Amino acid sequence: MKAITANRLTDGRVIYRTPDGDWSPHLAEAARLDGDNASTALALAEGEFAVAVGPYLIDLDEDGPAGQKWRRESIRLVGPSAGTTHVLGAL
């Protein structure tokens, strides 16, 4: 399962493409895609450069970002992990 993510043009914040072709800061509102759907949606997203910068596909499972880039995408989703807890395995 995949979703499309990008950065919002105005302020760079992380956004996800929704099923109706809008963009949301919430992963929960992202369109879940697979196979040809993903490629088609990505091609459309790439044309939306006045809203979203650098759209690309990410892997998802039921819990959120998955695959080799799960940590990077988890950090994009929730923000920097660096804080006062010093818990390296928190993500």
Add this chain to the structure above:
Amino acid sequence: MYRYDEYDHALVRERIEEFRDQVARRMDGRLTEDEFKPLRLMNGVYLQLHAYMLRVAIPYGALRAEQMRVLARIAQRYDRGYGHFTTRQNIQYNWPALVDIPEILVHLAEVEMHAIQTSGNCIRNVTADPFAGAAADELEDSRPWAEIIRQWSTFHPEFTFLPRKFKIAVNGAAEDRAAIRFHDIGLQIVENADGERGFEVWVGGGQGRTPRLARKIRDFLEPQDLLSYLTAILRVYNQHGRRDNLYKARIKILVDSLGIDAFREEVDEEWGYVRDGDLRLPQAEIARIRAFFTTPRPRSVSPAPQTGPAAFRSWLDTNRRDHQVEGLSSVVISLKPVGGTPGDATSEQMSIVAELTERYGFDEVRVTPEQNLVLPHVENGDLFAIWETLREHGLATANAGLATDIVTCPGLDYCNLANARSIPVAQAISATLSAEGLAEIAGQVSIKISGCINACGHHHIAHIGVLGVDKRGEEFYQITLGGAMGTDAAIGEIVGKGLAGEDVPAAIARILRRFLELRQTGEAFIDTLRRLGSDAFKEAIYADLAA
């Protein structure tokens, strides 16, 4: 410090209006991201994981109080209340909105600052010894030369599209605090046998995926020839540098492939064409620039205090530096509180530093390559008052140069290029070493952490380096030992397989404990390491991991 003239002001103002128009055209869709990206990068605007990042140039790391105050206001108004000081003596804001950046640039311009030369394949912001004009071991102040290079290189039409970025550092002291041997060009001010001042010129140093120590290209360069010689080096690089391969495009690769002797021949031939032309620096111009950089005199002369609360004396021991003028000292303001983010300062802290700079610091504060701040000139009689204020605002950590004075890149928490996190690793190391009091006992030890092979955290030149790597979605950290950035410059060596992040703090604590067992009386960590080799520490790194 240098003050803008009418040309500087006009140059920066015009650039802001140009960028304002570019942002407007990007917003309304007239520019695509592919068209806009090189334009924003030329104004210091990156797009990172969560937001845009604005990198503001601090030429040779020097700021006046009013400039620091504006940096604080920008952090408060346009960011999340903090800024991040970098290893290249600049400041980065991690959260500005693109639409706000033209206004941020206006605020910067009002205090003679900008974000030019902080990105792109140009000559980047020139760096220098953060103790220039103050250090007791200084032969000559490097700031006037850094300023001359800044003026010459800004918007230099011939060198705006180099094969890759290009970094120049200047050092005028006996100890190299500018890491000149890890720059594309490093300049060391020297005195020849006749007592004349000039430059020893080093070329082809750098870090990243191919770390190289710069090689000496010239023993002595007369000051008036500085710009013509730099031009000759850059022309050879511009012509022969590898534009076909991003990873082989830095000048260090060209120097490697030609060899330093052949490279020198090429430079000398080119130099012959320009040496006696317009680039020859007139003595009057050198004197004009020098006049901006004075070293203050104290109102009263007193020795550095020897008494006071234990915490104050501890801070003096680690964070005070001897000054070239009797009655003055330099002090390091640590941006490395235990468990904090290295290099970060809140808006409030920046404002306090501005106030101290104005009140006690002869209106000058510096940013160091170690991501700390320095008040280069303070009267010894004011040290206690300065310390008290710093302590009230979490800025009096007594750890300059100790193992908890950790340098780190933003890593995977912010950076688009990173493979692994670095800030949480630094925080965990700092907490572990502090809990045991190891940093204070071990003395001078440098620890630097990079979240990828681009080495923005300078791990190659740390006594103990930590490099984050990604293996199939998991973070691992390679330990390097034996790097150094000073006159004894060296590239650290990887000692073995990577560690899981949670194992790194304990491994570093074991390295330091082993050092305490092995050191001879008065021996520094790096000297013990060089005497015994990294094998003496390898077992300590990997002990306890098998279980």
